[in-house]
Amino acid sequence: MEKFTTLNSRAIPLQIENVDTDQIIPARFLKATDKKGFGDNVFRDWRYHKDGSVNTEFALNNPNYSGTILVAGDNFGCGSSREHAAWALTGYGFKVVVSSFFADIFKGNALNNGLLPVQVSTDFLKELLNTIENYPETKITVNLEAQTISVDNTNLSETFEIDAYKKTCMINGYDDIDYLLSKKATIEAFENANG
Amino acid sequence: MKKTLFDKVWDAHVVDTIEDGPQVLYIDKHLIHEVTSPQAFNELEDRGIPIFRPQQIVATADHNTPTQNQDQPIKDELSKKQLEQLSVNCKKNNITLYQLGHKYNGIVHVMAPELGITQPGMTMVCGDSHTSTHGAFGTIAFGIGTSQVAQVFASQCLLLTKPKSLRVSVNGKLKNGVLPKDVILYIISKLGTNSGTGYFCEYAGNVFEEMSMEGRMTVCNMSIEMGARGGMIAPDQTTFDYVKGREFAPKGEEFNKKIAYWKTLPTDEGATFDKEYFFDAEDIEPMITYGTNPGMGIKITENIPVEENASFKKSLEYMNFEAGESLINKPINYVFIGSCTNSRIEDFRIAANFIKGKQKASNVTAWLVPGSKQVETQIIEEGLQDIFEAAGFTLRQPGCSACLAMNDDKIPQGEYCVSTSNRNFEGRQGQGSRTILASPLVAAATAVAGKIVDVTKEIKELELI
Numbered sequence: 001m002e003k004f005t006t007l008n009s010r011a012i013p014l015q016i017e018n019v020d021t022d023q024i025i026p027a028r029f030l031k032a033t034d035k036k037g038f039g040d041n042v043f044r045d046w047r048y049h050k051d052g053s054v055n056t057e058f059a060l061n062n063p064n065y066s067g068t069i070l071v072a073g074d075n076f077g078c079g080s081s082r083e084h085a086a087w088a089l090t091g092y093g094f095k096v097v098v099s100s101f102f103a104d105i106f107k108g109n110a111l112n113n114g115l116l117p118v119q120v121s122t123d124f125l126k127e128l129l130n131t132i133e134n135y136p137e138t139k140i141t142v143n144l145e146a147q148t149i150s151v152d153n154t155n156l157s158e159t160f161e162i163d164a165y166k167k168t169c170m171i172n173g174y175d176d177i178d179y180l181l182s183k184k185a186t187i188e189a190f191e192n193a194n195g
Numbered sequence: 196m197k198k199t200l201f202d203k204v205w206d207a208h209v210v211d212t213i214e215d216g217p218q219v220l221y222i223d224k225h226l227i228h229e230v231t232s233p234q235a236f237n238e239l240e241d242r243g244i245p246i247f248r249p250q251q252i253v254a255t256a257d258h259n260t261p262t263q264n265q266d267q268p269i270k271d272e273l274s275k276k277q278l279e280q281l282s283v284n285c286k287k288n289n290i291t292l293y294q295l296g297h298k299y300n301g302i303v304h305v306m307a308p309e310l311g312i313t314q315p316g317m318t319m320v321c322g323d324s325h326t327s328t329h330g331a332f333g334t335i336a337f338g339i340g341t342s343q344v345a346q347v348f349a350s351q352c353l354l355l356t357k358p359k360s361l362r363v364s365v366n367g368k369l370k371n372g373v374l375p376k377d378v379i380l381y382i383i384s385k386l387g388t389n390s391g392t393g394y395f396c397e398y399a400g401n402v403f404e405e406m407s408m409e410g411r412m413t414v415c416n417m418s419i420e421m422g423a424r425g426g427m428i429a430p431d432q433t434t435f436d437y438v439k440g441r442e443f444a445p446k447g448e449e450f451n452k453k454i455a456y457w458k459t460l461p462t463d464e465g466a467t468f469d470k471e472y473f474f475d476a477e478d479i480e481p482m483i484t485y486g487t488n489p490g491m492g493i494k495i496t497e498n499i500p501v502e503e504n505a506s507f508k509k510s511l512e513y514m515n516f517e518a519g520e521s522l523i524n525k526p527i528n529y530v531f532i533g534s535c536t537n538s539r540i541e542d543f544r545i546a547a548n549f550i551k552g553k554q555k556a557s558n559v560t561a562w563l564v565p566g567s568k569q570v571e572t573q574i575i576e577e578g579l580q581d582i583f584e585a586a587g588f589t590l591r592q593p594g595c596s597a598c599l600a601m602n603d604d605k606i607p608q609g610e611y612c613v614s615t616s617n618r619n620f621e622g623r624q625g626q627g628s629r630t631i632l633a634s635p636l637v638a639a640a641t642a643v644a645g646k647i648v649d650v651t652k653e654i655k656e657l658e659l660i
Contacts, residue, residue, distance in 0.1 A: 017506040018388060018488050022620040027599040031259065031273035033233035033280045045622050050608060073506065075389045078422065078488070079620060080599075081324040081338035082231065104358075104392055104424050105324060105338055112342035163356060165216030175342065180350035181244070183211060183219055187352055190210040190221055 002114040003173040007095055007142045008152070010067030013132040014059050019072055020079035021106060025088040027080075038084050039091025060092075064136040071098040071128055076117075077106025086113040096142050098149065100125045111166050112175065118142060118149050124158045131156065144170060197466035199360055200429050201395050204335045204460065208318045210352055217354040223317040225251055225347045226303045227290070229281040230258045230601070231322030235344035236284040246288045248351045253312055254285050254292040257302045259601045262564050262591035265295050274602065299442075301567020301593045304328040304535035308412065309569050311441025315430035315457040320347060325535045325617065326425070327418040331411035332438070333430035333460050335395070338419065358424055359469040361394035362462075365402040367476030372650055374545065375410035376537060376615065376634035378402060379417045380482035384492035386472065391423030394470065397462065398428050402476050408437040409541035416536045417617050420489040429461035481650050483522055484619050484632040486510040491619070495522070495637065496649055513621055514629050515609075522631070522647045529612035530561040530642040531624070533591075534598035537615035537635050538566030540573045546639040547579040555587035556645025562604055563588055564596040588642070600625045613641040 029041045046058045054061055070089065076099035077085065086109040089097065097110065098118045110117045120128070131138050131151055139152040144167065150157035162170075169175065180187075198206070210219040232254070239246065246252070259274045269275040278295065285292035293299040299306055304325055307313050315333040320326060322344045329336035339353065346353055363382055396418050403411060411428045418426030435454055438444045445453045480494040487510040493499065499511070501518040511518060532538070532546055543565065555561055563583060565571040571593055574580050580590050597604040598616035605625030606612040612630055615638050616623075619630035633641070640650045 015505070016509070017504075020488070020618075020620045022599075022618070022623050026622055026626075027601045028626075030230050030601060031271075031277050033277055034237060035234050045626060050626055075392075075422075078388055079324065079419075079618060081322060081340055083234075083322075083340035083342060086340070101389060101392070103389070103422060105340060105419075109340035109342065112340060163216065165213055165354070176346050176354045177238075177242070177244070177349050179354065180219065180346055180352055183352070184350065186211050187219070187221070187350055191351075194207075194221075 001169070001173045001175050004095070004114055004116055004144055004170045006144065007068065008139055009069050009095070010065070010137065011069035011071050011098070011132050011140050012059050012065045012067060013129045014070060014072040015129055017073035018075045018078055021077060021082050021085040022079055024077070024085040025082065030082060030084055035087045037091065038088035039093065042088035042092045065132070068093050068095045069098060069140055069142070070094050070096070071125070071132060074100045074122070076102050077110070078103040081105045081109070083109040083113070086110050086115055090115050098125070098128065111170065114170065114173070116142065116144065116170065118160045120149060120158050120160060124156070127156055197463040199462045199466045199468065200333055200397055200427055200460055201335065201360055202466070204316055204318065204333070205357060207316070208335070217356045219352050220318060220355050221352055222320050222347050223251065224253065224312060224319045226307055226319065226321035226326070227252060227254045227344065228257050228303050228321070228323065229277045231341050232284065232344055233277065233280050234341045235348055238345040239348050244349050246290070246348050249289045251351060252290045253307065254281060254290050255300055255303050255306055256281060256295050258595045258599065260295050260594040261602050262562070262594045262596050262604055265592045271602070298568050301569065302535045302538065302595055304412070304416065305538060305566030305570065308332065308408070309441065309567060311438055311444030314438060314444065314453070315434055316460055320353065324419045325416050327423070328412050328416040328535055330415040330418065330425050330427040331408060332434055333427055333457065335425060335427070337425040358395045359393055361391060361396045361423065361470045362468040363396060363398050363472045363474070364400040365398070365474045365476055366400040367402070369402060369476045369479060372481055372636060373479050374634040374636055375406055375413040377479055377482045379414045380484065380489070380492045380632060381479045382474065383417065383421045383490050384482065385474065386421050388420060388488050388490040389422040391418065391421040394423050396423040396426040397468070398426060399462070403428050404431065407541060408433060409539040412539065413536055417489065420617060430457045481634060481637050483637060483647065485514060485516055485522060487513055487619055487621050489617065489619060489632060492632070495647070496651060523649050525611065525647045526558065527611050527613050527631070527641050527646055528558050528560060529606050529610055530559055530638050531564070531597045531612055531614040531616060532635055532638050533562065533564030533566070533596050534616035535566065535595070536617045538564060538570065540570050542615065542635040543570070543574050543579050544577070545635045547582045549636055549639040550586045550588070550643060551582050553586055553643045555642050558645045559642050561588050561642045562591055562597055564591045564604070565593045567593050597624050599623060600628070606630070613638050613647065
């Protein structure tokens with residue numbers, strides 16, 4: 001897994017609540033047997049019309065916006081457990097998703113793929129979305145060590161929560177398999193005791 | 196210390212605790228299918244890690260399988276490749292696979308309970324969010340991502356932070372024609388799609404106590420639609436009777452010993468929950484959804500609410516509905532009875548009971564998709580297929596089908612589908628499709644009328660149920 005410490009980037013605003021994983025990556029693209037190529041189809045049915053033409057009204061297609069931070073409405077990632085949603089976002093180039101609320105499974109999947117979910121307050125999210133829409137060149141700094149997200153050249157800043165163990169994993173690029181394998185003897189002892 | 200059902204099962208599976216961090220939770224059963232497992236197998240192979248406990252894994256092919264002509268080669272090359280990959284991976288790693296055509300094949304959350312793989316007090320996971328279904332047995336069951344599938348492959352454990360506890364109690368007498376699906380759609384419409392996030396939910400009260408196992412599975416199945424990772428119902432005599440004698444259920448003295456343990460699992464009197472909600476059974480009516488998430492539900496007799504929120508308006512625009520209007524008499528061309536929510540024998544009995552002696556409306560294309568080979572066989576043996584055929588319906592073969600439309604069962608652009616599945620997200624049943632979630636009774640009534648009807652008025656038929 002790629003290490004994550006700090007990130008300074010512009011951001012793409014997605015003013016939609018309850019973005020579900022079927023929108024992030026529709027089911028018809030889940031037939032692959034590896035993790036590659038999902039980025040091409042991220043938000044497929046919002047980025048493109050059914051005839052294949054580009055939906056110029058969608059934020060990812062707006063040339064004013066760019067960057068590796070996605071800022072989205074409340075309850076991001078609800079629905080299916082498909083990790084393909086995390087692969088699609090990282091495949092497109094996102095490294096951080098900001099929202100006022102994340103669905104559980106998506107959040108875990110993101111963390112397991114080096115994609116940092118940053119949960120902010122509703123007020124902060126509103127100001128952040130407005131700032132990006134009014135000034136698309138705005139840059140945002142996410143500091144995982146300090147657990148802060150701030151908008152460059154403004155007073156807009158907030159701290160965010162992250163599980164201490166997951167933070168260590170993100171900063172060092174470790175994953176849970178490494179840890180669990182180190183616990184094999186304890187797991188076997190548990191099995192023997194609970195036979 | 197008073198413990199909840201969830202506490203008891205969770206605590207019995209904790210292998211280790213990381214200071215200021217998650218716990219190592221032991222997983223008894225791991226269910227896998229073709230869509231969310233290949234990358235996990237690859238991950239282990241790339242890292243040279245063997246599968247730790249292959250005998251605790253059961254595989255089925257369901258998400259991507261055709262529901263017609265299953266004896267013939269699969270036409271879609273990508274689907275075919277994914278299913279072949281599952282067979283190769285299972286064979287290589289000595290994992291039991293119920294592949295297409297096998298007598299135990301079916302939707303993972305239908306076949307595992309009916310084979311007795313699912314048992315009270317267990318921990319179960321699957322790379323599928325509707326794994327919450329198995330909570331109906333008093334099991335901690337939840338959906339996981341593919342990285343976690345790989346973790347369970349490698350260690351039979353997961354690193355997890357214990358979720359908070361939530362209890363939803365429904366007491367009273369359900370009205371005629373109100374089914375378990377209506378109960379859960381009602382709860383989600385009241386609580387919203389994220390009220391359960393970070394929680395494990397227990398359903399309590401006489402309404403759930405009096406439900407069949409099929410009904411309990413329908414309820415627990417949709418826990419994830421209010422954000423809860425899982426839902427549970429205390430095991431009781433109904434549970435024990437269901438499990439008894441099934442293929443992989445404990446037998447003889449072993450079964451009696453298990454029952455003695457299972458009886459200790461229900462939540463202790465006086466145990467506390469982080470959040471509690473109470474509802475009256477009398478307030479629940481047949482439900483229907485009008486929007487693009489499962490929380491956007493109303494009683495079938497109610498009008499769509501009026502809200503000024505942008506996401507709400509976007510949702511209605513997608514559905515081509517007006518705020519304030521009624522859905523009664525809306526013409527419907529597609530009906531789907533199936534999915535891990537409502538594809539068990541009881542669901543088809545309800546549909547057949549309503550359909551008997553009537554005819555499918557000529558404008559309706561209806562897909563009746565059993566949840567497993569065993570359900571399919573039962574439908575035929577009980578004579579339900581004859582009822583369906585006489586009414587102009589055709590029974591298809593088991594699979595996830597139009598619930599997520601990964602196979603050819605796709606609802607066309609712009610069309611409405613009254614569906615017994617679990618999600619009404621944009622495009623869920625095919626690009627541009629518009630899903631209306633409902634019970635098997637409402638779905639059957641829609642298929643007969645060719646439009647949404649007020650089933651509460653069809654008293655005569657309802658009394659038969």
